[in-house]
């Protein structure tokens with residue numbers, strides 16, 4: 526594996542759309558290696574306010590079937606194409622890791638900070654996947670916020686899906702997009 530400097534790795538990160546991800550996905554050892562990097566996030570209070578849920582193999586299709594059913598429950602008028610899209614969402618990339626935030630209400634570390642830590646995990650997992658030679662994309666959509674889906678995924682009170690990280694082998698070169706100009710975003714605070 527070619528190793529990149531930290532800055533090169535950050536500069537080369539880009540998402541690969543989940544539709545363009547195929548086999549092979551990371552095996553158990555490789556996924557655990559990625560997660561070992563992903564858990565090294567800033568964490569106020571060392572609360573570890575996150576966990577991982579792997580959705581792989583047949584479970585992806587079972588989740589897709591559930592999503593299609595739930596999509597119709599949410600909107601009985603939903604167009605069949607939209608329902609089919611939901612059915613297929615988890616069937617492209619071989620492995621999807623749901624990053625689940627575990628939020629402690631009333632803790633001296635505000636929930637926002639706990640959530641940010643879980644968000645950092647998603648970003649670190651994208652980086653780790655790319656560093657291991659895979660492509661990845663962070664997706665949410667309605668299924669990340671739907672109480673029925675949360676129940677089906679086995680989420681407890683205080684748990685939230687922060688992202689579904691789709692991981693696989695890119696079938697084609699990942700698209701690049703224009704990036705923000707950092708100089709235009711930087712200003713100096715003056716007292």
Ligand SMILES: Cc1cc2nc3c(=O)[nH]c(=O)nc-3n(C[C@H](O)[C@H](O)[C@H](O)COP(=O)(O)O)c2cc1C
Pocket residue numbers: 538539540541662663664665666687688702
């Ligand atoms: C919290 C979060 C949720 C996202 N959810 C979606 C989504 O549901 N659908 C989508 O097309 N892109 C979504 N994205 C954007 C993609 O992850 C990705 O950033 C985008 O495809 C642009 O690629 P890039 O990462 O190379 O800039 C989301 C990003 C974030 C941070």
